[in-house]
Amino acid sequence: MGTAIKVGDLRKNFGEFEALKGVTFSVEENEIFGLIGPNGAGKTTTLRILGTLISPSSGVAEVFGHDVVKDANKVREILSYLPEDAGAYQYLNGEEYLRFMAGFYAHDKTTTEAMVSAGKEISGLGERLRDRINSYSRGMKRRLLIARALMIKPRLAILDEPTSGLDVIQAYHVRGMIKDYAEKMGVTTIVSSHNMLEVEYLCHRVALINEGVIVAQGTPDELKTKYNSVNLEQAFMEATQLG
Amino acid sequence: MGSFTSIIMKEIKELIRDPKILFGVVLLPLLLYPLMGQGIQISEQAVQTSVRGAKFSLYTDDSGQVADAIVKYIMTNNTVTRIQANSLSDALVQFKNSDSVALVYVPNGYNYNITNGGKGNVKIYGNLKNLNIAEATGAEVAGSLVNVYNYYYSLAIIKGLSTAAGDTSSAVAIHDPINLTYASIIKGNVVEVSPSQVTGLIMSQSIMLPIMVMMMVIFAIQMAATSIALEKEQKTLETLMTLPVGRLTILAGKLTGSIVIAIAGSISYIIGFSYYTSSAFSFAASTTSIDLTGAGIGIQPLGYALLGIVMFVTLVSALALAISLAVFTDSVRSAQSLTGVLIIPLIIPAIILMFSDIDMLPAAMQWILLAIPYTHTMLATKAAFLGDYWLMIRSIAYISVFTVVVLWAAAKIFSTERIITSRFTNFSFRNKRKQSTA
Numbered sequence: 001m002g003t004a005i006k007v008g009d010l011r012k013n014f015g016e017f018e019a020l021k022g023v024t025f026s027v028e029e030n031e032i033f034g035l036i037g038p039n040g041a042g043k044t045t046t047l048r049i050l051g052t053l054i055s056p057s058s059g060v061a062e063v064f065g066h067d068v069v070k071d072a073n074k075v076r077e078i079l080s081y082l083p084e085d086a087g088a089y090q091y092l093n094g095e096e097y098l099r100f101m102a103g104f105y106a107h108d109k110t111t112t113e114a115m116v117s118a119g120k121e122i123s124g125l126g127e128r129l130r131d132r133i134n135s136y137s138r139g140m141k142r143r144l145l146i147a148r149a150l151m152i153k154p155r156l157a158i159l160d161e162p163t164s165g166l167d168v169i170q171a172y173h174v175r176g177m178i179k180d181y182a183e184k185m186g187v188t189t190i191v192s193s194h195n196m197l198e199v200e201y202l203c204h205r206v207a208l209i210n211e212g213v214i215v216a217q218g219t220p221d222e223l224k225t226k227y228n229s230v231n232l233e234q235a236f237m238e239a240t241q242l243g
Numbered sequence: 244m245g246s247f248t249s250i251i252m253k254e255i256k257e258l259i260r261d262p263k264i265l266f267g268v269v270l271l272p273l274l275l276y277p278l279m280g281q282g283i284q285i286s287e288q289a290v291q292t293s294v295r296g297a298k299f300s301l302y303t304d305d306s307g308q309v310a311d312a313i314v315k316y317i318m319t320n321n322t323v324t325r326i327q328a329n330s331l332s333d334a335l336v337q338f339k340n341s342d343s344v345a346l347v348y349v350p351n352g353y354n355y356n357i358t359n360g361g362k363g364n365v366k367i368y369g370n371l372k373n374l375n376i377a378e379a380t381g382a383e384v385a386g387s388l389v390n391v392y393n394y395y396y397s398l399a400i401i402k403g404l405s406t407a408a409g410d411t412s413s414a415v416a417i418h419d420p421i422n423l424t425y426a427s428i429i430k431g432n433v434v435e436v437s438p439s440q441v442t443g444l445i446m447s448q449s450i451m452l453p454i455m456v457m458m459m460v461i462f463a464i465q466m467a468a469t470s471i472a473l474e475k476e477q478k479t480l481e482t483l484m485t486l487p488v489g490r491l492t493i494l495a496g497k498l499t500g501s502i503v504i505a506i507a508g509s510i511s512y513i514i515g516f517s518y519y520t521s522s523a524f525s526f527a528a529s530t531t532s533i534d535l536t537g538a539g540i541g542i543q544p545l546g547y548a549l550l551g552i553v554m555f556v557t558l559v560s561a562l563a564l565a566i567s568l569a570v571f572t573d574s575v576r577s578a579q580s581l582t583g584v585l586i587i588p589l590i591i592p593a594i595i596l597m598f599s600d601i602d603m604l605p606a607a608m609q610w611i612l613l614a615i616p617y618t619h620t621m622l623a624t625k626a627a628f629l630g631d632y633w634l635m636i637r638s639i640a641y642i643s644v645f646t647v648v649v650l651w652a653a654a655k656i657f658s659t660e661r662i663i664t665s666r667f668t669n670f671s672f673r674n675k676r677k678q679s680t681a
Contacts, residue, residue: 081485
């Protein structure tokens, strides 16, 4: 198994504000990797750079050996990105939305239908897929969007705060969908969250990020042991010396 | 289906299924204008019916053969009621409380003045209870009754005098010795129509066309800006930008989808508006039946073709401009307020050119107006009517150059991260620190 993501000394400035101050980490193929930290830590900026949405001010970011700036088009072919609090086209129905998105990756009708069929199964929305998206609850929309992100069997799935704004039951279902599908299909996944317990459940390895800097990384157990903590939340507080 | 077609189809579905757009852009013009036209027609008919059945009153405090003659003439109209009163003020009280719309008052001295070679006074009072057109028109009808009498009474006096003098001339010819008629020379052709009728017709066309163009472009701008802002607000644009599809394809797909709906809206607008003009002004047949096509006025097939191109480049430029501006916003509301600013350069030339010709304006004003691309759209619509194709081609060239520049800017914005990071909310730039939601 090779390296799926390589990030080295990644920096990003917005005017005078330094959002990333030299972020370095790597993600192995088929791994579910968590980027955890508080709001404004630099999680979304890192994921947007990996998702080819914005360019770094300096440093390296590669996805399966492709530079996210120089080979942006190749990176886009193999990744699936889900922004935080993303919506879907409210006047399409769920199935139309899945078909619309599949059309960008599939080159023939059979592949499109296979992707749509996978999307339907992952979402678990059944007959509700024939209803317009503006009639969906927040949880249903999130399930549809995650199904959209995973149905194309991407080599890399980037999920920014996948359970943000969902209630306990909805979040539980969504986490289950991600874990089951990513492990079953061998999709490398990078997840950002400020919910430490969620990341502990989902991820093989995590990086703790604060104020644009990775303060620690390893498996959840390694981090808990290193900081002598009962959970990742406590480990984060110790690592950032905020506790 | 290719990515480009997929985006267009998605765009059209989203726009057409949005009840606000379906109703506001496509259905409303089809319903509103015919209803307005019907409303005007019904109210005009009501005014005509009301005027035909209007009742008048007559009061005189004069007597004598000449005064009795006018009273007798007016009383032949069976809708006239004679008021019996001791004074004008009493008569006015009775008139005010009556259902008459006008009072014809023949004052004391009328008989004396006329029999002594002077002018007799007659006064008409309008009873404006509801301040409506029917009441005012009623007073005018009473006036025309007196005018008819005035004319024939004048002819009778002339005839009496000329007979006494042994003159055999026609009384009508003496009353109006000059018969004045008008004709106009338009593009070298003599047309037996008065210049004011010609300009009136051109004015009615040149007012209607800029309004139609303005409305169409405003629809398109608001639709495109809303569509982009909605994509930003819901972060669907962020998702689109990570798909394996060129960013220019996304831009072109969104533009095309908006153009298709804008054209549908324009067609609906034109159908609605033409029904409105035909129904609202159907009573004014004499002003609309002037045929000037023989004089080279009116849109010819080449004019229609060039007008189509003008509309197309105008739409594309307005849409590209709306999209370029909307990417700097983060909500539908801020996009609409920002694009509201775009409407100003559309309205100013439209209003100025409705009532004036560009050559009549001061040089500085001309240059300012000519710098605005949408002025050229208005000029081209007028030129289409007058068959000035060279001016239309120049307008197309200017708008096209502007469109290319705007498209280039839109493409630049789409190909950089500014489309994701830019924020322009309610006319105030946020702190750059907040540009990233990191």
